[in-house]
Amino acid sequence: MSHNSFVRLCLLPLASVTAAFFLLPMARLLLAGSEGPRGLAEYLAIILEPRYRTTLLNTLVLAAATTVATLIIATIAGLFLQRQRFPGRTILVAILTFPLAFPGVVVGFMIILLAGRQGLIGEVSSRLTGDKLVFAYSIHGLFLGYLYFSIPRVILTIMAAAQKLDPGLEEAARSLGASPWAVLRDVILPALTPALIASGAIAFATAMSAFGTAFTLATNIDVLPMLIYTEFTLAGNLATSAALSVGLGVMTWLMLALARSFAGSSVAAAG
Numbered sequence: 537m538s539h540n541s542f543v544r545l546c547l548l549p550l551a552s553v554t555a556a557f558f559l560l561p562m563a564r565l566l567l568a569g570s571e572g573p574r575g576l577a578e579y580l581a582i583i584l585e586p587r588y589r590t591t592l593l594n595t596l597v598l599a600a601a602t603t604v605a606t607l608i609i610a611t612i613a614g615l616f617l618q619r620q621r622f623p624g625r626t627i628l629v630a631i632l633t634f635p636l637a638f639p640g641v642v643v644g645f646m647i648i649l650l651a652g653r654q655g656l657i658g659e660v661s662s663r664l665t666g667d668k669l670v671f672a673y674s675i676h677g678l679f680l681g682y683l684y685f686s687i688p689r690v691i692l693t694i695m696a697a698a699q700k701l702d703p704g705l706e707e708a709a710r711s712l713g714a715s716p717w718a719v720l721r722d723v724i725l726p727a728l729t730p731a732l733i734a735s736g737a738i739a740f741a742t743a744m745s746a747f748g749t750a751f752t753l754a755t756n757i758d759v760l761p762m763l764i765y766t767e768f769t770l771a772g773n774l775a776t777s778a779a780l781s782v783g784l785g786v787m788t789w790l791m792l793a794l795a796r797s798f799a800g801s802s803v804a805a806a807g
């Protein structure tokens with residue numbers, strides 16, 4: 537057997553899996569989105585229809601807010617955990633990354649136990665002020681759930697990137713009189729930029745398309761994954777739900793591709 541034949545034989549399983557689980561489903565989804573009464577114009581509904589456009593904006597704002605908050609919290613925590621050694625550090629890291637084992641439905645249920653009608657926050661606020669604070673079923677509860685879901689992923693990335701930083705650069709900056717804030721701003725954060733971009737893109741994509749948490753908290757939430765679900769199951773509108781799915785996938789893919797582009801140029805510049 538020639539080398540080229542052997543390579544083709546090895547690539548056959550990959551090609552089969554790619555065709556069966558990616559190309560064919562995507563082709564069918566694209567076709568379904570154009571089979572409605574409006575034809576290909578169905579793909580413009582996500583922008584032209586006020587209800588869909590509002591839901592898209594809500595989803596984008598929620599994903600952006602989740603990404604920014606996750607990056608801030610996870611960067612501070614990740615740098616601290618990577619550089620400090622103290623009793624119980626391993627247990628703390630395990631606790632912070634434990635949500636990786638939870639599906640979205642479990643995360644949503646935990647938010648209900650925390651900020652639902654019978655939740656801990658409601659009980660405490662009722663005793664302190666007489667008013668029960670309940671926000672689990674709103675966009676604020678979903679934000680908290682996505683934050684809980686995203687922080688572990690970003691922390692692990694930041695810790696891995698911080699481990700590879702050259703301590704000599706920080707020592708040189710300090711010897712030249714740089715303050716701790718200047719060292720963080722001019723040395724540490726630029727070196728962490730590729731990791732921040734990559735992990736931020738993952739957090740954004742997760743918040744854009746996560747369904748389980750939104751489904752659990754779906755009382756007063758209007759985000760794109762829930763809209764797709766209701767259009768398909770309650771309205772029976774297959775074409776619209778398929779078009780919205782394609783639109784959601786394209787926007788998320790563009791964000792990931794943009795992040796890869798920026799992270800790659802950052803790595804090249806640093807090297």
